[in-house]
Amino acid sequence: MSPSHPAPARHDGPTIEAIGLRKHYGDVHALDGLDLVAPAGQVTAVLGPNGAGKTTFVKAVATLLRPDAGTLRVAGIDAIAHPEQVRRVIGLAGQNAAVEPALTGRENLVMIARLFGHRGDEARAAADVVLDEIGLTDAGDRAVKTYSGGMRRRLDLGASLVGAPRVLLLDEPTTGLDPRTRIELWESIRSLVRGGTDVLLTTQYLEEADQLADHVVIVDHGKVIATGTPSELKTLAGRDVVEVRVRDGHDLGDVAALLAPLGTEEPHVDEPARRVAIPVERGTAALTDAVRIIGERGIDLDDVGLRRPTLDEVFLTLTGHPAVEALDPETTEPSTHGAPAPHTHGAPA
Amino acid sequence: MTAPLTSPTSASARSISASIQAPARPPGVWATAATYATRTIKQFIRTPQLLVVNAVTSIMFLLIFRFVFGGAIGTGDVAYVDFLIPALAAVSGLFAGGAVGVAEDMESGLFDRLRSLPIPRPAVLLGRSIADTLLNTWGTVITLVVGVIVGFRVHGGPVAAVGALALCIVFAASFSWLMIFLGLVSGSAQAAQGMSFSVFPLIFVSSAYVPVESMPGWLQPIANNQPVTAMVGAVRALVIGGDTEALLGHSTSWFVVRSLLWSIVILVVFASLSARRFARL
Ligand SMILES: Nc1ncnc2c1ncn2[C@@H]1O[C@H](COP(=O)(O)OP(=O)(O)OP(=O)(O)O)[C@@H](O)[C@H]1O
Ligand SMILES: [Mg+2]
Numbered sequence: 001m002s003p004s005h006p007a008p009a010r011h012d013g014p015t016i017e018a019i020g021l022r023k024h025y026g027d028v029h030a031l032d033g034l035d036l037v038a039p040a041g042q043v044t045a046v047l048g049p050n051g052a053g054k055t056t057f058v059k060a061v062a063t064l065l066r067p068d069a070g071t072l073r074v075a076g077i078d079a080i081a082h083p084e085q086v087r088r089v090i091g092l093a094g095q096n097a098a099v100e101p102a103l104t105g106r107e108n109l110v111m112i113a114r115l116f117g118h119r120g121d122e123a124r125a126a127a128d129v130v131l132d133e134i135g136l137t138d139a140g141d142r143a144v145k146t147y148s149g150g151m152r153r154r155l156d157l158g159a160s161l162v163g164a165p166r167v168l169l170l171d172e173p174t175t176g177l178d179p180r181t182r183i184e185l186w187e188s189i190r191s192l193v194r195g196g197t198d199v200l201l202t203t204q205y206l207e208e209a210d211q212l213a214d215h216v217v218i219v220d221h222g223k224v225i226a227t228g229t230p231s232e233l234k235t236l237a238g239r240d241v242v243e244v245r246v247r248d249g250h251d252l253g254d255v256a257a258l259l260a261p262l263g264t265e266e267p268h269v270d271e272p273a274r275r276v277a278i279p280v281e282r283g284t285a286a287l288t289d290a291v292r293i294i295g296e297r298g299i300d301l302d303d304v305g306l307r308r309p310t311l312d313e314v315f316l317t318l319t320g321h322p323a324v325e326a327l328d329p330e331t332t333e334p335s336t337h338g339a340p341a342p343h344t345h346g347a348p349a
Numbered sequence: 350m351t352a353p354l355t356s357p358t359s360a361s362a363r364s365i366s367a368s369i370q371a372p373a374r375p376p377g378v379w380a381t382a383a384t385y386a387t388r389t390i391k392q393f394i395r396t397p398q399l400l401v402v403n404a405v406t407s408i409m410f411l412l413i414f415r416f417v418f419g420g421a422i423g424t425g426d427v428a429y430v431d432f433l434i435p436a437l438a439a440v441s442g443l444f445a446g447g448a449v450g451v452a453e454d455m456e457s458g459l460f461d462r463l464r465s466l467p468i469p470r471p472a473v474l475l476g477r478s479i480a481d482t483l484l485n486t487w488g489t490v491i492t493l494v495v496g497v498i499v500g501f502r503v504h505g506g507p508v509a510a511v512g513a514l515a516l517c518i519v520f521a522a523s524f525s526w527l528m529i530f531l532g533l534v535s536g537s538a539q540a541a542q543g544m545s546f547s548v549f550p551l552i553f554v555s556s557a558y559v560p561v562e563s564m565p566g567w568l569q570p571i572a573n574n575q576p577v578t579a580m581v582g583a584v585r586a587l588v589i590g591g592d593t594e595a596l597l598g599h600s601t602s603w604f605v606v607r608s609l610l611w612s613i614v615i616l617v618v619f620a621s622l623s624a625r626r627f628a629r630l
Contacts, residue, residue, distance in 0.1 A: 064464050087465060087467040088467045092465040097458070098462045102395040102396050103388065107391070111384055114384045115384055116376075117372030117373070119372075161369075164369040164371045165371070
């Protein structure tokens with residue numbers, strides 16, 4: 001019964017190429033003309049808040065749903081015309097860890113390996129390799145219901161790998177994990193990437209995109225609002241901000257004058273709070289400089305600190321609305337005050 | 350509890366692509382169905398809640414009808430226990446948890462993963478049907494054993510007994526597709542549980558627990574012309590033997606042929622609806 005045609009040939013273009021992708025559920029435009037290119041040989045992160053359309057996009061790439069309009073190529077294959085060929089080159093770890101609690105870790109992997117097309121011993125061998133890779137060899141013969149959340153996530157990641165896919169799709173791989181477990185999972189993902197697998201992952205965390213991805217695509221309301229490297233986007237997000245609170249309000253003017261040369265913009269003085277804030281280029285260096293300069297003048301400070309741009313600020317900068325907000329089509333238009341460096345809206349690299 | 354952290358050495362980093370060849374061919378229908386069926390049966394056997402609760406409820410049901418309601422239900426020249434046990438065996442597929450299992454696999458994301466794999470998609474459902482039918486057959490055997498303990502006897506001879514069991518398996522296979530469909534459209538395990546109850550009228554407005562003649566006149570044509578009555582009648586006729594025309598109102602072959610036709614219709618309709626639904630979940 002199995003089709004005997006050979007696996008789709010390798011190709012040289014981008015791993016994923018989406019143009020004008022649309023998918024709506026009733027009035028909700030989950031994908032609203034999404035243009036996205038995931039370059040080959042890289043980790044691409046799709047970054048966006050709840051409801052941005054990340055899962056919908058991953059499902060379209062994984063051929064779980066058919067877009068209403070647009071074109072989508074995965075590893076060079078037209079995913080809408082030939083979904084069955086796409087399934088031979090992808091591995092999916094969805095937003096929920098889809099592992100069977102009643103089976104052991106090894107049994108879970110062998111099951112998925114068989115469904116990728118491995119036979120008997122081949123499937124068991126693939127499961128062994130993957131168990132080793134995800135650090136679950138010792139726990140491999142225990143029922144998954146005894147696993148911690150982090151172990152389940154890693155097993156789920158492993159299950160997407162037993163078919164040695166060319167393209168790995170990870171939908172929010174670390175959501176719900178504690179910080180330490182998240183770092184462990186990052187390590188697992190990194191080591192896979194070093195093995196040469198192309199990865200598309202989604203996340204709500206700028207930090208995660210920063211840690212794992214070479215190429216970041218920010219999505220909101222089903223559209224791409226910015227693409228670039230993590231550092232390009234951070235710049236775009238608004239720079240790091242050095243914030244200083246003086247003990248004596250009379251020093252505000254002096255402090256602002258001292259800080260001005262360090263910043264990329266004029267310092268912002270908040271008199272009632274006795275605070276001076278200034279956006280800077282290189283946060284930590286600017287912070288040490290600020291402390292030194294103010295200290296040399298003998299001005300007393302109550303507080304001094306560095307504020308990093310958050311995902312919320314990225315959104316605020318790019319869209320003019322906070323990341324968490326009710327769906328409102330009027331606010332989806334990208335505002336124009338994004339810095340020109342990264343490619344904004346509809347201009348994939 | 351935590352397994353050792355993966356060591357990010359370059360050796361291990363290269364191991365996936367170096368040690369695992371991408372499979373030469375995608376799996377076929379049988380490999381896919383057998384893999385998913387195996388997983389489903391293992392899940393059932395290793396989940397005490399499923400294993401024990403299913404057995405206990407069906408035994409309880411049997412005992413309540415046998416000893417509590419049985420005395421009040423007149424079944425003519427047939428002993429009530431001989432009237433009841435074939436019915437329980439014939440319709441057990443409608444009590445099975447297939448719909449809930451399917452909905453759980455949908456909710457957990459397992460179906461998403463399966464649908465991303467290079468498998469013939471309907472084969473997943475075939476695997477589910479095979480697993481549910483096997484598990485159901487096991488339930489039928491328990492029912493028969495407990496039935497014999499409380500007085501049930503086969504009067505139709507060994508060939509008829511084997512035929513009756515075979516029919517029960519056919520009915521279970523057919524109902525398994527109805528349950529798969531309910532599970533697929535339900536959207537959640539809880540809803541699937543509720544939807545499973547929607548088949549109760551089919552069970553109770555039939556000759557399963559009471560003779561149709563004891564129902565009000567307007568209800569009798571409905572009861573007489575629905576699948577459960579045909580199925581229950583077929584198993585009952587084989588098990589009771591003798592002059593079924595006189596005892597049950599129709600000949601054995603009348604019941605058997607009708608029950609098989611119903612099974613085929615149910616199977617074809619719900620298997621194709623389910624396959625279509627699964628492909629575009
Ligand atoms: N099956 C569906 N039926 C109706 N609406 C849907 C469906 N799937 C997604 N949506 C809607 O489409 C939009 C995008 O959803 P999607 O799941 O892709 O977002 P997401 O970026 O993955 O969010 P999250 O971070 O919460 O996972 C949301 O408004 C969601 O409510
Ligand atoms: Mg999502």
